[in-house]
Amino acid sequence: MFATCADPQTLEGLAWLMCYLTSGKHLLFYLSFGTVIFLLAITAPVALLFGFGGALASRSRIAPLRWFGQIYTSMVRGVPDIIFFLFVPIALDQGFEYLRAKVLCDPAVPIRQGNDFVVCPAAKLPLSTSAEWVHQSYGIFLAVIAFAIVFGAFASNVLYGAMNAVPKAQLETAEAYGMSPRQVSRRILIPQMWTYALPGLANLWMILVKATPLLFVLGVEDIVYWARELGGSKTSAYAYPHGDWRIYYFLGILVFYLLVTWISERIFDRLRLRLSAGQATMAGEAMRKAAT
Amino acid sequence: MSQCLQTLQDYGLRAIGIGERLLPRTDFDLCQQFVLIGSGMIWNIYFGAFALFIGFFLANALAMAKLGHRAWLRKPAEWFIFLFRGSPLFIQFFVAYEALVQLPRAGIEIFGLTVQTSWMTRAWAGALLVLVLNTAAYSAEIFYGALRNVPKGEIEAADAYGMSGWTRFRRIIWPTAMRLAWPAYTNEAIFLFHATTLVFFSGFPAFQQKGDSLYYASYFADKTFNPFVAYPIVAGYFILLTLCLISLFGVFNRRLNRHLPGAVRKIRYRPNLIR
Numbered sequence: 001m002f003a004t005c006a007d008p009q010t011l012e013g014l015a016w017l018m019c020y021l022t023s024g025k026h027l028l029f030y031l032s033f034g035t036v037i038f039l040l041a042i043t044a045p046v047a048l049l050f051g052f053g054g055a056l057a058s059r060s061r062i063a064p065l066r067w068f069g070q071i072y073t074s075m076v077r078g079v080p081d082i083i084f085f086l087f088v089p090i091a092l093d094q095g096f097e098y099l100r101a102k103v104l105c106d107p108a109v110p111i112r113q114g115n116d117f118v119v120c121p122a123a124k125l126p127l128s129t130s131a132e133w134v135h136q137s138y139g140i141f142l143a144v145i146a147f148a149i150v151f152g153a154f155a156s157n158v159l160y161g162a163m164n165a166v167p168k169a170q171l172e173t174a175e176a177y178g179m180s181p182r183q184v185s186r187r188i189l190i191p192q193m194w195t196y197a198l199p200g201l202a203n204l205w206m207i208l209v210k211a212t213p214l215l216f217v218l219g220v221e222d223i224v225y226w227a228r229e230l231g232g233s234k235t236s237a238y239a240y241p242h243g244d245w246r247i248y249y250f251l252g253i254l255v256f257y258l259l260v261t262w263i264s265e266r267i268f269d270r271l272r273l274r275l276s277a278g279q280a281t282m283a284g285e286a287m288r289k290a291a292t
Numbered sequence: 293m294s295q296c297l298q299t300l301q302d303y304g305l306r307a308i309g310i311g312e313r314l315l316p317r318t319d320f321d322l323c324q325q326f327v328l329i330g331s332g333m334i335w336n337i338y339f340g341a342f343a344l345f346i347g348f349f350l351a352n353a354l355a356m357a358k359l360g361h362r363a364w365l366r367k368p369a370e371w372f373i374f375l376f377r378g379s380p381l382f383i384q385f386f387v388a389y390e391a392l393v394q395l396p397r398a399g400i401e402i403f404g405l406t407v408q409t410s411w412m413t414r415a416w417a418g419a420l421l422v423l424v425l426n427t428a429a430y431s432a433e434i435f436y437g438a439l440r441n442v443p444k445g446e447i448e449a450a451d452a453y454g455m456s457g458w459t460r461f462r463r464i465i466w467p468t469a470m471r472l473a474w475p476a477y478t479n480e481a482i483f484l485f486h487a488t489t490l491v492f493f494s495g496f497p498a499f500q501q502k503g504d505s506l507y508y509a510s511y512f513a514d515k516t517f518n519p520f521v522a523y524p525i526v527a528g529y530f531i532l533l534t535l536c537l538i539s540l541f542g543v544f545n546r547r548l549n550r551h552l553p554g555a556v557r558k559i560r561y562r563p564n565l566i567r
Contacts, residue, residue, distance in 0.1 A: 082490060086523060224383070
């Protein structure tokens with residue numbers, strides 16, 4: 001990166017460390033922190049959307065829709081989520097390739113051959129000719145869907161509970177004013193439920209943050225991958241030889257996560273104050289008393 | 293059927309190294325998958341049960357330290373809890389493994405005795421250590437909250453009976469706190485058992501293919517390119533395990549609340565997922 005780093009062998013001490021920490025692979029390592037943040041930024045809203053849909057579906061008056069919502073929300077109970085993280089990407093990948101094979105491939109060749117899942121090259125996803133970054137982003141895409149499905153189910157649990165926690169009298173009052181069910185949902189139920197949903201959603205966010213290293217299990221080149229790659233001992237064949245430094249990299253990642261959870265906690269505390277204002281809850285009452 | 297019994301004999305205890313050495317390589321049948329994944333559950337139960345048991349005592353000590361007035365006890369407890377609750381278990385496994393590998397190979401000399409350290413890098417010890425510390429931190433937070441929520445009236449009543457200090461704690465405060473904490477602690481226990489699936493996916497390698505249920509499930513899923521059999525089997529086993537845990541903890545819950553008729557609420561399982 002710097003001109004002085006051209007020949008690392010001649011460097012000593014701090015200058016060596018400077019050059020080491022700004023080498024090309026390290027920049028990729030720093031970028032992968034961005035991948036984690038990106039995953040969080042995409043997954044959180046999508047999961048919230050899934051959860052919202054699931055919660056509304058399990059309150060629906062149409063029975064099949066309600067069943068679907070209830071099965072979806074109870075799906076993740078009792079089963080470790082990592083199973084979903086392993087299962088959903090493979091299942092989706094095979095599903096996509098199966099559909100493409102139906103369209104693009106010779107129908108005479110069966111897709112399942114004994115223990116093998118074979119599709120013709122034209123149906124491969126991503127195509128074997130495509131660039132490395134396409135493979136990576138396809139992996140991340142599958143990971144986002146897996147995360148969104150699992151965390152959507154959890155968010156749906158939380159939101160369902162929050163919708164039930166809104167005082168019934170308020171909804172009845174709205175009905176008495178002549179609002180339609182849709183209007184009651186939109187004007188009374190949804191604006192009010194957030195204060196009840198926030199503790200659960202905050203908890204969920206923390207869990208989501210702490211689940212992001214599982215990207216590594218899904219084969220995405222994330223921070224764990226790079227920490228193992230860069231930290232492993234390097235012989236003098238490398239530009240920057242060093243011993244086994246993996247523990248320092250992992251400690252760095254640990255600090256990163258502690259920072260993220262710490263900052264999130266501060267933000268949620270402030271949000272909690274904002275949402276409690278004017279609510280018919282203990283916290284809202286306490287704020288009212290403090291103000292007068 | 294007899295073939296399946298043979299499979300059970302060969303692979304029933306494969307996860308702890310008893311039975312056939314080689315895993316099946318071709319022609320997987322359903323029976324093999326059920327048996328091997330089931331044998332992997334031994335590890336999940338081992339990790340979960342021991343971590344829960346040891347962690348329970350550690351968590352109580354931590355909760356009391358956090359509640360106490362002495363800063364030199366409170367601060368370390370707070371930091372410990374923050375460290376283990378604020379970071380992913382997955383990363384904790386990696387850090388612990390890398391740290392344990394750094395221990396000298398030959399063992400440590402203490403007073404002329406050589407303490408072997410190589411076993412610490414094995415999953416049965418190292419991963420158990422991490423799980424104990426992790427669950428202790430999470431449970432300590434639960435117990436801390438419960439200890440803070442012990443009704444004032446009960447403490448005043450204990451005072452009126454002339455109880456104080458250790459007697460008051462042992463007979464009034466602690467049982468009440470356990471009563472309050474139990475539903476949340478049940479969830480923590482379930483959560484811990486789910487977390488045991490992470491062991492062989494993080495730093496700790498599975499020696500001689502002795503892995504847990506998910507290890508074997510992913511082995512089958514990799515070999516057969518078919519995730520629709522192996523993973524649902526693990527899921528089924530875990531649902532069974534969860535149901536067993538809920539009923540086991542329900543027994544304790546009834547015992548804790550036995551003097552309060554009608555107070556035994558059904559413990560609602562609120563899943564908390566990964567940590």
